[in-house]
Amino acid sequence: MATSAAQIREEVDTGESPTQRTPRRLxxxxxxxxxxxxxxxxxxxxxxxxxxxxxxxxxxxxxxxYTLPGKPFVGLDNYLTLLxxxxxxxxxxxxxMQATAIFTVTSVPLLLVIPLLVALVMNRSFPGRNVFRAxxxxxxxxxxxxxxxxxxxxxxxxxxxxxxxxxAVGLPGDIAWxxxxxxxxxxxxxVTVWWTLGFNAVIYLAGxxxxxxxxxxxxxxxxxxGWQQFRHVTLPGLRPVLSFVTMVTIIAxxxxxxxxxxxxxxxxxxxxxxxxxxxxxxxxxxxxxGSASAMSYxxxxxxxLLSLGVFWLFRERRG
Amino acid sequence: MSLQTxxxxxxxxxVRGTPDEPPPAEDRSAGHGRxxxxxxxxxxxxxxxxLIFISPLIFMxxxxxxxxxxxxxxxxxxxxxxxxxxxxxxxxxxxxxxxLRWFGNSMLxxxxxxxxxxxxxxxxxxxxxxxxxxxxxxxxxxxxxxxFVPPVILIIPNYLIVGELGWLNTLLAVIVxxxxxxxxxxxxxxxxxxxxxxxxxxxxxxGANQWQTFWRVVLPLSRPALATLALLSFLTNWNxxxxxxxxxxxxxxxxxxxxxxTLQSANAVRYDLxxxxxxxxxxxxxxxxxxxxxxxxxxVARSGLKG
Numbered sequence: 198m199a200t201s202a203a204q205i206r207e208e209v210d211t212g213e214s215p216t217q218r219t220p221r222r223l224x225x226x227x228x229x230x231x232x233x234x235x236x237x238x239x240x241x242x243x244x245x246x247x248x249x250x251x252x253x254x255x256x257x258x259x260x261x262x263y264t265l266p267g268k269p270f271v272g273l274d275n276y277l278t279l280l281x282x283x284x285x286x287x288x289x290x291x292x293x294m295q296a297t298a299i300f301t302v303t304s305v306p307l308l309l310v311i312p313l314l315v316a317l318v319m320n321r322s323f324p325g326r327n328v329f330r331a332x333x334x335x336x337x338x339x340x341x342x343x344x345x346x347x348x349x350x351x352x353x354x355x356x357x358x359x360x361x362x363x364x365a366v367g368l369p370g371d372i373a374w375x376x377x378x379x380x381x382x383x384x385x386x387x388v389t390v391w392w393t394l395g396f397n398a399v400i401y402l403a404g405x406x407x408x409x410x411x412x413x414x415x416x417x418x419x420x421x422x423g424w425q426q427f428r429h430v431t432l433p434g435l436r437p438v439l440s441f442v443t444m445v446t447i448i449a450x451x452x453x454x455x456x457x458x459x460x461x462x463x464x465x466x467x468x469x470x471x472x473x474x475x476x477x478x479x480x481x482x483x484x485x486x487g488s489a490s491a492m493s494y495x496x497x498x499x500x501x502l503l504s505l506g507v508f509w510l511f512r513e514r515r516g
Numbered sequence: 517m518s519l520q521t522x523x524x525x526x527x528x529x530x531v532r533g534t535p536d537e538p539p540p541a542e543d544r545s546a547g548h549g550r551x552x553x554x555x556x557x558x559x560x561x562x563x564x565x566x567l568i569f570i571s572p573l574i575f576m577x578x579x580x581x582x583x584x585x586x587x588x589x590x591x592x593x594x595x596x597x598x599x600x601x602x603x604x605x606x607x608x609x610x611x612x613x614x615x616l617r618w619f620g621n622s623m624l625x626x627x628x629x630x631x632x633x634x635x636x637x638x639x640x641x642x643x644x645x646x647x648x649x650x651x652x653x654x655x656x657x658x659x660x661x662x663x664f665v666p667p668v669i670l671i672i673p674n675y676l677i678v679g680e681l682g683w684l685n686t687l688l689a690v691i692v693x694x695x696x697x698x699x700x701x702x703x704x705x706x707x708x709x710x711x712x713x714x715x716x717x718x719x720x721x722x723g724a725n726q727w728q729t730f731w732r733v734v735l736p737l738s739r740p741a742l743a744t745l746a747l748l749s750f751l752t753n754w755n756x757x758x759x760x761x762x763x764x765x766x767x768x769x770x771x772x773x774x775x776x777x778t779l780q781s782a783n784a785v786r787y788d789l790x791x792x793x794x795x796x797x798x799x800x801x802x803x804x805x806x807x808x809x810x811x812x813x814x815x816v817a818r819s820g821l822k823g
Contacts, residue, residue: 226726231647234730235655238640241632241696246662249673256673263676323559331809332566335573338805338812340755342773343794346780347576350787356588358575391569396816403817441819452668455757459777473668473758480672481762493668500666 257491263484275491286479290492292467293475294499296457300471301450304386308446309439312394316401317431330402334395341392341455348388349375349460375461378468385456385469393449397442404438405431440511447503451496472496573798580604580792587788603792612782613789615796617768618775621687622754623800625771628691630749634742637700642730644701645708646716656705663698671759678763689763690771694753700745707741708734744815747808754801772797 257275259268278284319330336344351358352374364370374384412430421429432439454473457463463470470478476496480489574594579587580603581596587603607615643649644656674693675684683689711734719729735742760774770778772793779793805812 225720226647228649230726231643231649231652234639234643234647238636238696238701239655241636241692242659242662244677245674245693246665246670246696246698247658249670249677250665252673252677253669256676318562329562329566330813331805332570334809334813335570335802335805338751338755338801339573339798340751340757340773340801342755342757342776343797346776346790346794347572349780350579350790351572351575353785353787356590356592356787358572358592361590361592391572399813399816400819448666452666458757458761459780476668477671477758477762481675486672486676490672493666493672497666497669504664 253490253493256486257494259487261485261487261490263486268487271487275487276495278488279491279495286488289467289475289479290472290495293470293472294496296467296469297451297453297472299382300385300389300453300469301447303382304389304450304453305443305446307386307390308393308397308450309443311390312397312442313401315394315398316405319398319402320405330395330399333398336392336394337396339392342459344388344392345456345459348384352384352460376465378465381461381465381469385453385460388460389450389453389456393446397446400438400442401435404435407438408434436511440507443511444504444507447507448500451500451503576791576794576798579787580795582788584786584788587791588785603788604796607779607789607792607796612767613775613779613793614768615772615775615779615793618770618772619796621769622771622773622797625687625690626750626753628687629695629753630746632691632695633697633700633749634746636695637697637704637745638735638738638742639730641701641704641708642734645705646713647726659698659701663702671762675763684763685765685769687769690753690756690760693759694756697745697749700749703745704738704741707738711737740811743808744811747804747811748815751801751804751812 258270258272260271260274261268278286279290281287315333319326319333352360354360354371354373354376357374359374360370360372363372372380374380408431412434413426416426416430452473453471454477457469457471457474461469463474467475472492473496476489476492479492480486575592578594578596581599581601582593583596583598583600583602586593586596607613640659644652670693678684678689678693681688683692715733715737716729719733724732754771755773756771757773757777760771761777764770764774767778776790776793776797780790783789
């Protein structure tokens with residue numbers, strides 16, 4: 198870099214470069230240059246993101262069985278079958294949607310409240326705070342396969358740690374955590390909370406540290422107690438973070454797959470087989486891709502409605 | 517929400533090492549007892565809770581060094597006796613579960629994927645941040661729009677596309693399809709926009725072309741952002757589970773998470789072997805986590821503040 202500091206300073210002072218370019222952008226490049234820079238990304242983007250979205254819709258309009266020759270166009274049949282009570286796919290799909298709903302409704306509130314409590318504790322400065330923060334975050338980096346295989350062992354009916362310690366404190370110690378409902382749901386939700394609690398707590402913590410301190414000062418001057426401060430300063434201050442965490446947590450819960458696949462194998466029966474699990478099995482094990490694609494679009498519509506609901510809940514309210 | 521950048525006059529910095537006088541705003545508890553005895557009690561409770569929280573991971577490591585008999589014994593033991601590496605030797609040497617091979621596959625795939633994500637995102641983000649061309653808004657809008665597309669929509673068609681390319685049952689199937697990261701472009705574009713444009717203009721005046729400016733001025737300044745993106749991509753790819761179990765079939769071509777699934781179906785109650793496999797899959801990410809914890813946690817924390 199042979200440019201003199203004075204030259205740079207002059208440009209900063211005048212807000213424009215000597216050659217009269219607009220200050221925010223470099224426009225001296227050929228017409229092709231930006232596309233050359235974009236080419237590698239766009240190639241992958243078109244082939245593996247844009248094309249699949251269109252292709253998936255096209256597949257869902259065909260009886261697209263990977264193992265059969267000929268993929269006849271069937272219009273909206275795949276969708277209509279999903280909406281016709283009594284058809285085989287109807288039961289299979291809506292049972293799996295119900296499993297996803299049960300999991301989402303039970304796990305999301307816990308994943309919103311418990312990490313917030315952890316973050317409130319972590320928000321006070323005490324020695325070793327970062328060690329605690331790391332401890333709570335650690336399970337998250339391990340990934341679902343490690344976590345699920347580990348907990349299947351801990352929850353083993355006969356030799357698992359969980360039943361052993363339950364018995365030790367005088368509770369029933371022969372619970373079939375992975376092979377009976379509702380115990381399996383308790384296990385799946387509990388493990389998920391343990392696994393991802395740190396992720397939400399870290400985001401909350403950043404939000405808490407962003408709330409201006411003088412707000413607490415003035416609340417205290419006005420005689421607000423701890424709870425009132427939380428209610429009128431902390432919660433409103435966390436609103437944007439709260440809506441982000443709610444959104445991310447709902448999406449993650451609706452996408453639950455690995456815990457169920459490895460811990461309960463979707464059982465007992467199909468009780469804990471989630472929608473994602475069912476779509477993957479229908480499309481990639483049974484090769485009924487038309488039906489599976491239709492399922493994925495129906496699930497997407499539900500997700501979008503949920504997202505709109507969250508946006509509406511967290512909108513700025515007047516008064 | 518705006519990130520506070522300018523110093524807050526009331527913010528006297530972190531009062532570390534003086535636990536008896538936390539800054540007023542940090543004291544959010546309703547309890548006003550500031551007695552040292554109570555502080556110590558709270559501290560002890562916290563430590564106990566943290567230990568209970570982390571105990572499953574400790575037990576995982578402990579069990580991986582047990583014999584087959586001890587791994588299934590009641591009462592469960594917290595110290596392996598005898599201490600043995602039998603479980604590791606078994607899974608590494610058996611034909612159906614080539615764990616070292618899986619480790620290599622996972623490492624190769626995660627590194628290649630992270631490299632692809634960072635390279636393609638950086639190039640695209642620079643064009644979007646610093647150049648002007650027809651269709652720019654449409655390209656950027658389209659990329660951002662896909663942030664809101666649920667991955668489930670892509671599974672079935674991508675399986676067929678990967679099949680057409682002849683990549684099923686090869687590592688390319690777990691490296692390439694996720695390499696076009698909308699998040700990566702968004703994240704790096706934001707970062708590039710924050711770099712004073714004068715630096716680049718100065719380089720241009722010195723006769724550097726667009727490419728040289730990007731390579732010699734912008735990239736060196738962006739190391740922290742590139743590192744964060746590489747780290748996040750590596751972790752995501754390393755831990756990915758759904759996709760690999762459906763697109764990789766042969767034992768020798770699995771990644772570790774998919775391999776763990778194979779290991780579990782082959783040895784349902786050989787928990788010594790399963791825990792050894794789980795430890796092998798955990799070590800690299802835990803090492804990364806210990807050394808790059810700051811980057812990772814800050815990255816996650818910031819993601820919630822862009823609202």
